Amino acid sequence: MTPRSLVLAIETSCDETSVSVVADGTRMLSNVVSSQVEIHARFGGVVPEVASRAHLEMLEAMLEQGLTDAGVSPQDLTAVAATNGPGLIGALLVGVTAAKTLALAWGKPYVGVNHLEGHLFASFLERPNLQVPMITMLVSGGHTSIVHIRDLGDYEVVGRTLDDAAGEAFDKVARYLGLGYPGGPVIDRMAKKFLAEGSGAPVQFPRGMMDDSLDFSFSGMKTAVINYVRKHPETPNDALAAGFQEAVVDVLVTKAMTAVDRYGVTTACLGGGVAANSLLRSEFASACAERGIDSLVPAREFCTDNAAMIAAAAHWRLFHDGPTSLSTGATPALRL
Numbered sequence: 001m002t003p004r005s006l007v008l009a010i011e012t013s014c015d016e017t018s019v020s021v022v023a024d025g026t027r028m029l030s031n032v033v034s035s036q037v038e039i040h041a042r043f044g045g046v047v048p049e050v051a052s053r054a055h056l057e058m059l060e061a062m063l064e065q066g067l068t069d070a071g072v073s074p075q076d077l078t079a080v081a082a083t084n085g086p087g088l089i090g091a092l093l094v095g096v097t098a099a100k101t102l103a104l105a106w107g108k109p110y111v112g113v114n115h116l117e118g119h120l121f122a123s124f125l126e127r128p129n130l131q132v133p134m135i136t137m138l139v140s141g142g143h144t145s146i147v148h149i150r151d152l153g154d155y156e157v158v159g160r161t162l163d164d165a166a167g168e169a170f171d172k173v174a175r176y177l178g179l180g181y182p183g184g185p186v187i188d189r190m191a192k193k194f195l196a197e198g199s200g201a202p203v204q205f206p207r208g209m210m211d212d213s214l215d216f217s218f219s220g221m222k223t224a225v226i227n228y229v230r231k232h233p234e235t236p237n238d239a240l241a242a243g244f245q246e247a248v249v250d251v252l253v254t255k256a257m258t259a260v261d262r263y264g265v266t267t268a269c270l271g272g273g274v275a276a277n278s279l280l281r282s283e284f285a286s287a288c289a290e291r292g293i294d295s296l297v298p299a300r301e302f303c304t305d306n307a308a309m310i311a312a313a314a315h316w317r318l319f320h321d322g323p324t325s326l327s328t329g330a331t332p333a334l335r336l
C-alpha cells in the first residue's frame with residue numbers, strides 16, 4: 001500500500017543521535033540510534049558541549065542510514081521533522097538546523113516536535129488503535145510527569161516531580177554508590193540479580209510524597225540512600241540498589257494508578273527511558289491488569305530516546321496544525 005505520508009525525523013535533544021522514517025504516523029520503516037553513553041560515562045553525566053559535537057559528527061551518516069534502511073529517497077518524503085525542545089540547546093540546534101536545511105533543500109515542509117509529545121506518541125507506534133482518553137506516565141532522565149491525554153494534542157499534566165526526575169535519581173544514586181553512568185540500567189541489573197539469588201532482603205527506604213497528590217519528590221529518596229550508607233557502610237550495593245528501585249517503582253506505580261482512578265480512564269501507558277526498567281514494566285502491567293484496564297509498556301527501543309516517536313508525533317502535528325515556520329528555533333525549556 002502506498003503510504004499517505006512519509007516523515008523523516010531527527011532526534012538530538014540529549015545524548016542519542018537518531019534518525020527515523022515513519023509511514024502514515026505509525027509504521028516504522030527505519031529507526032537508527034547512536035548512543036553517546038560511552039562518551040559521557042567517564043564524566044559521570046551528559047556534557048552538553050560534548051553532546052553537540054558528537055551529534056554533529058554522527059548526523060550525516062545516521063541520515064544516510066535512516067533513508068537506506070527505509071528504502072526511501074528524499075523526493076519520497078512528505079516532511080522533515082526534528083525535536084525542537086525541551087533539551088540541551090546546543091544539541092537541539094544540531095537537529096533543528098539539519099532538518100530545516102534539508103527541508104529547504106528538498107522542498108519539503110519542516111515540522112518541529114516537542115520531545116515530550118514524542119514520548120507520548122511512542123505507544124501509538126506499537127498500538128495505533130490505542131484508545132484515548134488515557135493516562136501516560138513519562139519517566140526519563142529529565143522528566144517525570146503523569147499526563148492525562150484527553151485526546152491527541154489535548155494534554156493535561158496532572159502530576160510532576162517537584163525536584164529530581166526519576167531517571168536523574170537513579171543516576172545520582174548509582175553515582176554515589178560508584179556504579180557508573182547511566183545509573184538506571186546498572187541498578188536494574190543489580191537488583192534483578194540480587195532478587196534472583198535470594199541472598200537477602202532489599203533495604204527498605206521511605207517512599208517520598210505518598211499522599212494523594214500526583215506530584216513526585218525523588219530527591220529525598222536519594223538522600224535516604226546516602227544517609228543509610230553513612231550509618232551502615234557495610235551494606236552491599238545490590239541490597240541498596242534493589243531497595244531503592246523498589247521504593248521508586250512503588251511510588252511511580254501507586255501515583256499512576258491514583259491518576260487512572262481519578263480520571264476514570266481505561267487505558268494507561270508508560271514512556272521515557274525509565275520505562276525500560278524491568279520492575280516498573282512488570283509492576284505497572286500488573287497494577288493495570290488488577291484494575292481490568294488496558295495497558296501498554298512500549299518496547300525498550302521506543303521508551304529511550306528515538307526519532308521514530310518524533311516522526312510519529314510530527315505526522316500528527318503536520319496534519320493537524322500544518323508545517324512549522326522555519327523561523328521557529330529550539331526551546332530548551334519547552335513544555336508539553
Ligand code: KG4
Nearest residue numbers: 140141142167182184273274276277304305
Ligand atoms: O528518555 P531517556 O532516554 O532520555 C531523557 O530524555 O532523559 O532517559 C534516560 C534515563 C536515564 O536517567 C537512565 O538512567 C534511565 O533513563 N534508564 C533507566 C533504565 N534504563 C534507562 N532507569 C531505570 N531502569 C532502567 N532499566
Ligand code: ZN
Nearest residue numbers: 140272273305
Ligand atoms: Zn526522552
